[in-house]
Amino acid sequence: MSVIKVEHLTYIYGEGMPDATVALNDVSFEVERGEFLGVIGPTGCGKSTLITHFNGLNRPTKGKLLIDGEDIWAKPKQIRRYRFKVGLVFQYPEYQLFEETVRKDISFGPRNMGLPEEEITQRVEEAARFCGLSPEMLERSPFELSGGQKRRAAIAGVLAMRPEVLVLDEPAAGLDPEGREMILSQVKEYHKQTGATIVLVSHSMEDIAKYADRVLVLQGGEIAMLDTTAHIFARADELVALGLSVPEVTKIFLQLRAKGVDIATDVYTVKYGRDILLDALRRKGGDQHA
Amino acid sequence: MLRDITIGQHFPGNSPVHRMDPRAKLLLTIGYIVILFVGSNPLGLALSTVFLVVAYTVAQIPLRLITKSLKPIVPILLFTAVLNLFFVPGDPVFTLWVFTVTWQGLYNVMVLTVRIICLIAGTSLLTYTTSPIVLTDALERLLAPLAKLKVPVHELSMMMTIALRFIPTLIEETDKIMSAQKARGAELDTGKLRERVKALIPVLIPLFVSAFRRADELAMAMECRCYHGGEGRTRLRKLQLGGLDFVLAAVCIAVFVLVGFSGALWGMLPL
Numbered sequence: 001m002s003v004i005k006v007e008h009l010t011y012i013y014g015e016g017m018p019d020a021t022v023a024l025n026d027v028s029f030e031v032e033r034g035e036f037l038g039v040i041g042p043t044g045c046g047k048s049t050l051i052t053h054f055n056g057l058n059r060p061t062k063g064k065l066l067i068d069g070e071d072i073w074a075k076p077k078q079i080r081r082y083r084f085k086v087g088l089v090f091q092y093p094e095y096q097l098f099e100e101t102v103r104k105d106i107s108f109g110p111r112n113m114g115l116p117e118e119e120i121t122q123r124v125e126e127a128a129r130f131c132g133l134s135p136e137m138l139e140r141s142p143f144e145l146s147g148g149q150k151r152r153a154a155i156a157g158v159l160a161m162r163p164e165v166l167v168l169d170e171p172a173a174g175l176d177p178e179g180r181e182m183i184l185s186q187v188k189e190y191h192k193q194t195g196a197t198i199v200l201v202s203h204s205m206e207d208i209a210k211y212a213d214r215v216l217v218l219q220g221g222e223i224a225m226l227d228t229t230a231h232i233f234a235r236a237d238e239l240v241a242l243g244l245s246v247p248e249v250t251k252i253f254l255q256l257r258a259k260g261v262d263i264a265t266d267v268y269t270v271k272y273g274r275d276i277l278l279d280a281l282r283r284k285g286g287d288q289h290a
Numbered sequence: 291m292l293r294d295i296t297i298g299q300h301f302p303g304n305s306p307v308h309r310m311d312p313r314a315k316l317l318l319t320i321g322y323i324v325i326l327f328v329g330s331n332p333l334g335l336a337l338s339t340v341f342l343v344v345a346y347t348v349a350q351i352p353l354r355l356i357t358k359s360l361k362p363i364v365p366i367l368l369f370t371a372v373l374n375l376f377f378v379p380g381d382p383v384f385t386l387w388v389f390t391v392t393w394q395g396l397y398n399v400m401v402l403t404v405r406i407i408c409l410i411a412g413t414s415l416l417t418y419t420t421s422p423i424v425l426t427d428a429l430e431r432l433l434a435p436l437a438k439l440k441v442p443v444h445e446l447s448m449m450m451t452i453a454l455r456f457i458p459t460l461i462e463e464t465d466k467i468m469s470a471q472k473a474r475g476a477e478l479d480t481g482k483l484r485e486r487v488k489a490l491i492p493v494l495i496p497l498f499v500s501a502f503r504r505a506d507e508l509a510m511a512m513e514c515r516c517y518h519g520g521e522g523r524t525r526l527r528k529l530q531l532g533g534l535d536f537v538l539a540a541v542c543i544a545v546f547v548l549v550g551f552s553g554a555l556w557g558m559l560p561l
Contacts, residue, residue: 016354019301057469080475088473095463096470100493108492112475142500157474 001064001069002030003165003197004054004086009063023049025221026063031199036191038129038212038229039201042243046221047201048091051167054199055086060262067165079133084113087163091170097142102133102153105142111159120160128153130190132182148179156185159190166190167199172207184211209233209247209268217242223267234266249273300421307349308419311535312428318542319416325546326405326412333559334552335404341545342411351418356411367406374398422454431529444520452508460501467496 010033011024023046026045031037041047052058053065056072056079064071072082086110090096099105106127110120128138131152137145142153155171167185188211191198202208208215208229213231217225219242225232232239236246246254246268253267253276263280267273302308307315327336346353360367380394417425430447439442468478471492478489 009488052469055473057472080477083475088470090470090473093470095500096467096492096496097333098492108471108476110472112477228541 001033003033003068004031005066005069006030006050006053007064007066009050009053009060009065011046011053011058012061015061018128024053025220027221027223029216029223029226030143031197032214034195034197036188036198036200036211036213038208038215039218040200040203040205040215040244041209041218041258047218047220048169050218051088051169051199051201054165055083055088055168057083057088058225069132075239084109084161085163086165086167087159087161089110089155089166089168089171091173092151093158094142094147094150096157097150099152100141101139102128102145103138105153106157106160109157123160123162124156127156130159131156148175148182151175151179152183152186155186162194163196165197165199167201168202170203171200172202172204180207187211197219205233205245205247205250205268209250215259217244229268230266233268236265299417301351301418303350303419303420304448305419306538307345307415310419310538311531312420312424313432313529314531314535314539315416315420316425316428316432318539319413321542321546322412323409325549326408329549329552330401330405330555331553332401333556334549335401335408337545337549337552338408339404341542341549342408342415345415346411348501349415349419351415355418356407357416359414360407363406363410367403370402370406371399374402423451426451426454428529436499439519444523448520454461456504457503459504460497463500464493464497467493 447493
């Protein structure tokens with residue numbers, strides 16, 4: 001069964017006002033349990049609005065949102081239950097840090113869940129380990145940390161709730177390449193170790209290509225495409241028409257094809273690209289050494 | 291929740307009211323407030339209300355917005371209405387237990403309610419049709435003579451401009467931080483008062499931190515552009531009174547004068 005099911009969801013900002021805008025228009029899809037779903041789309045296409053529906057921060061204007069088959073707005077008073085089930089990491093989450101120490105900040109979520117003290121300590125340490133924060137860092141003030149460390153501390157604050165679904169909005173935005181890699185590989189590690197479902201919103205096609213199993217493409221508040229990563233990046237022309245790009249490596253293969261080379265174009269990771277290239281070269285004559 | 295605040299909100303447009311000189315609009319709004327008190331009789335208030343409806347129509351601002359901007363003052367309205375209804379001495383209409391409703395009380399309630407509604411709606415129209423930046427610009431120009439008395443007019447208006455400019459930014463930021471803490475299970479809109487105040491800490495601390503950060507960045511950006519106060523500063527958009535301003539102002543003043551004398555007219559009516 002799908003873990004999140006979106007049924008004909010419509011969301012309008014400022015309904016009834018002169019500046020009302022339709023952010024999402026009759027969107028329906030499902031997120032499968034345990035998958036790694038990438039969400040892409042041009043700025044203002046409704047990505048952030050969509051994910052704030054997943055844990056009930058926004059209430060659909062029309063339509064339904066089901067988690068584990070339950071309509072989350074059936075009992076609005078119990079909406080908090082779903083916030084612990086679906087952990088949401090916002091853009092620039094470091095701006096939400098507020099406690100005196102990193103440890104206290106990470107334990108904010110678990111404490112709100114009403115867990116016993118030992119369990120909280122255990123979860124905080126586990127989440128810190130996942131995010132690459134040393135035990136010594138836990139006792140420091142979050143405001144003393146570097147940008148990348150702050151970001152990881154904030155993500156640890158969500159991981160400590162052990163959400164079944166982890167939703168991340170541009171978790172690597174504004175970080176250096178090393179920081180990007182670190183955060184995303186940790187997310188992947190969490191995915192592997194806990195079997196949690198991951199929804200990753202990103203502008204970086206490389207990141208999506210590298211980590212996602214399936215990709216959802218949003219455009220103007222509607223679903224433009226939803227398919228496996230390979231199938232999505234094979235439709236490079238359509239992506240470009242939507243104002244999106246494709247991974248650099250895919251661009252190379254598209255240009256090779258345009259130059260008349262008989263080669264596959266559904267290449268979206270460098271590793272797969274290497275294999276395809278070597279294979280093509282071998283077929284061509286075998287005189288080229290790998 | 292925070293999005294519902296409409297006081298001070300601006301709706302860009304291109305109506306004559308939008309295009310009018312902000313200084314004229316500001317002065318006319320003050321005039322309107324004065325006239326609401328001078329013409330506090332049924333005829334004057336009726337004229338003021340009609341004037342307001344016409345002004346809203348010309349400005350193409352939906353009248354529904356008035357009800358929205360009135361929401362926060364409903365308790366005050368009810369309170370004054372109840373007080374006036376039961377505690378104004380005069381000729382009784384009917385008696386309910388120890389409370390007596392009088393004709394004079396009813397009259398007061400009507401005048402007061404209409405006056406407050408017109409007051410709020412009238413001043414709202416100014417902010418609906420004038421961007422805050424333009425408005426402070428107008429204020430600076432109108433207060434310019436005070437600079438001779440060593441009042442730091444430019445600095446004050448710059449402070450106001452910055453404050454107004456950052457209200458939407460801070461509201462958006464508060465919204466974001468609240469969402470982020472709610473995502474971690476914070477309960478912000480339920481619980482007892484004590485708990486609610488405590489629950490605000492995770493919102494207020496990041497908000498303060500980011501406000502200081504923004505202030506720092508803004509100061510840096512201003513210094514990078516050699517900002518050094520008002521002296522010798524020229525303007526990109528000079529405020530200039532045009533034909534439209536004179537026509538609209540003349541119409542408004544005519545109405546205001548009529549309302550001003552409405553008390554006398556009301557007395558002459560054979561009632």
